[in-house]
Amino acid sequence: MERIGVIGGGLMGSGIAEVTARAGIDTVVVEVSQEAAQVAEDKIRSSLERALSRGKIDEAELAAVLGRITVATDLEALADRDLVVEAASEREDVKLDLFRRVGAILEKDDAILTSNTSSIPIVKLGAVAGRADRVMGVHFFNPAPVMQLVELIPSLTTSPETLARMQAFVTDKLGKQPIEATDRAGFVVNSLLVPYLLSAIRMYEAGYASAADIDKGMVLGCGHPMGPLALSDLIGLDTIRAIGISMYEEFKEPLYSPPPLLDRMVDAGLMGKKSGHGFYAY
Ligand SMILES: NC(=O)c1ccc[n+]([C@@H]2O[C@H](COP(=O)([O-])OP(=O)(O)OC[C@H]3O[C@@H](n4cnc5c(N)ncnc54)[C@H](O)[C@@H]3O)[C@@H](O)[C@H]2O)c1
Numbered sequence: 001m002e003r004i005g006v007i008g009g010g011l012m013g014s015g016i017a018e019v020t021a022r023a024g025i026d027t028v029v030v031e032v033s034q035e036a037a038q039v040a041e042d043k044i045r046s047s048l049e050r051a052l053s054r055g056k057i058d059e060a061e062l063a064a065v066l067g068r069i070t071v072a073t074d075l076e077a078l079a080d081r082d083l084v085v086e087a088a089s090e091r092e093d094v095k096l097d098l099f100r101r102v103g104a105i106l107e108k109d110d111a112i113l114t115s116n117t118s119s120i121p122i123v124k125l126g127a128v129a130g131r132a133d134r135v136m137g138v139h140f141f142n143p144a145p146v147m148q149l150v151e152l153i154p155s156l157t158t159s160p161e162t163l164a165r166m167q168a169f170v171t172d173k174l175g176k177q178p179i180e181a182t183d184r185a186g187f188v189v190n191s192l193l194v195p196y197l198l199s200a201i202r203m204y205e206a207g208y209a210s211a212a213d214i215d216k217g218m219v220l221g222c223g224h225p226m227g228p229l230a231l232s233d234l235i236g237l238d239t240i241r242a243i244g245i246s247m248y249e250e251f252k253e254p255l256y257s258p259p260p261l262l263d264r265m266v267d268a269g270l271m272g273k274k275s276g277h278g279f280y281a282y
Helices: 011-022 034-053 059-067 092-105 122-129 160-173 189-205 211-222 228-235 237-251 260-267
Strands: 003-007 026-030 069-072 083-086 112-115 135-140 149-154 177-180
Touching: 003 011, 011 026, 011 034, 011 059, 011 069, 011 083, 011 135, 026 034, 034 059, 034 069, 059 069, 083 092, 092 112, 092 122, 112 122, 112 160, 122 135, 135 160, 149 160, 160 177, 189 211, 189 228, 189 237, 189 260, 211 228, 228 237, 237 260
Parallel strands: 003 026, 003 083, 026 069, 083 112, 112 135, 149 177
Antiparallel strands: 135 149
16 A cells, blocks of 8 residues: 545545655545645645644654645546545535546556545445445544544445455554444444434524533533534534435434534535534634
């Protein structure tokens, strides 16, 4: 795994690219436009500058990491990659289209194509990629450079060899801690987390308490590092809504269904921290 491609340079893609480049790997990030590619590059640079200011890396390391990252707008830039991590927006149509195209572009027979999706069935992505045995889910957590956990999700068609290669890569090369989950919407962490976040949004919507008090309740009452509404803003309200919809479609469990307030906020462009406004202003 010497050449890695990351599709999408948003919240997660930029963090994943930073992780792989910091692990010494040549990394290409593909975005939808030159402008988006520039935003992704700026995000990675400012994250590295934060690491520098905290003494986690030095100037030479910062320059070396940036030197390993190339941004592009054409999926053809992924042709020679050993591994691709797709981290585009949480939309099934977008991901199916990407897997169809990238599956045909990858030149190496043993190249692995993975998705950072939180809830879209991996088996569907494998089915369109033309290499179903070499497709699986690799779910990083936000912020990727800081969070240790990576969920590994083999689908019904993923080969044991692909899973073993990704286990070794995540552990030995990235220094992260994998857990394995089955290909069910939400995997392990979001299956537990998303209904909790949606319940907090419902509680706020129903006027139980202010956003600040709901968050303070969980921070001080349960020792969580962050309350559920602040965490929703950090994850991105569009992403939480999309995960809730996928989980609801799969299990028909009412707790997974996004509340109307979340729909309205997303329709209004209030996506949380990444758009500057969600339950809080940033
Ligand atoms: N936000 C989180 O906390 C979190 C955590 C784990 C996993 N995820 C998953 O990671 C993925 C990305 O989420 P995010 O939070 O980074 O979203 P985001 O909105 O911050 O970024 C998505 C990026 O994908 C780009 N994109 C869209 N279509 C594309 C295409 N066809 N080709 C290339 N780039 C494209 C967009 O321009 C955008 O920059 C989703 O599948 C999400 O479920 C998110």
